[in-house]
Amino acid sequence: xxxxxxxxxxxxxxxxxxxxxxxxxxxxxxxxxxxxxxxxxxxxxxxxxxxxxxxxxxxxxxxxxxxxxxxxxxxxxxxxxxxxxxxxxxxxxxxxxxxxxxxxxxxxxxxxxxxxxxxxxxx
Numbered sequence: 001x002x003x004x005x006x007x008x009x010x011x012x013x014x015x016x017x018x019x020x021x022x023x024x025x026x027x028x029x030x031x032x033x034x035x036x037x038x039x040x041x042x043x044x045x046x047x048x049x050x051x052x053x054x055x056x057x058x059x060x061x062x063x064x065x066x067x068x069x070x071x072x073x074x075x076x077x078x079x080x081x082x083x084x085x086x087x088x089x090x091x092x093x094x095x096x097x098x099x100x101x102x103x104x105x106x107x108x109x110x111x112x113x114x115x116x117x118x119x120x121x122x123x
Contacts, residue, residue, distance in 0.1 A: 059104075
C-alpha cells in the first residue's frame with residue numbers, strides 16, 4: 001500500500017500543470033472490519049455516533065463535479081479560477097452537474113476482512 005501511494009504521487013507530479021487535486025480511486029472499508037482483521041477475537045461494542053463524528057468520508061463533493069474529470073484510476077479536480085491556463089490531461093470524462101460525489105459509502109469497491117489481512121501480510 002505504501003508503494004502504491006508513493007507511485008501515485010510520482011505519477012501525479014509528472015502529470016500536473018499546477019493547481020489540480022488528484023484523488024485516487026481506492027477501495028473503501030468499514031472500521032469494524034479493520035478491527036476484526038487486527039484482532040478477530042476482540043469484543044466490539046456499538047456505542048453510537050459521537051458529536052462531530054462522520055459516518056463516511058467525502059473525497060469529492062457534488063459541487064466539484066463541474067471541475068472534475070474521471071480517469072481509469074483517479075479523478076482530477078481542475079482549479080476553477082485558472083482552468084483556462086491549466087493543461088488538462090487527455091482521455092478523462094467530465095463528471096459534470098449530475099455527479100453524486102465520491103464518498104466512502106458510494107464507492108463500488110470495498111475491502112473485506114480477508115483483503116485487509118492479505119494486505120497486512122504483504123507489508
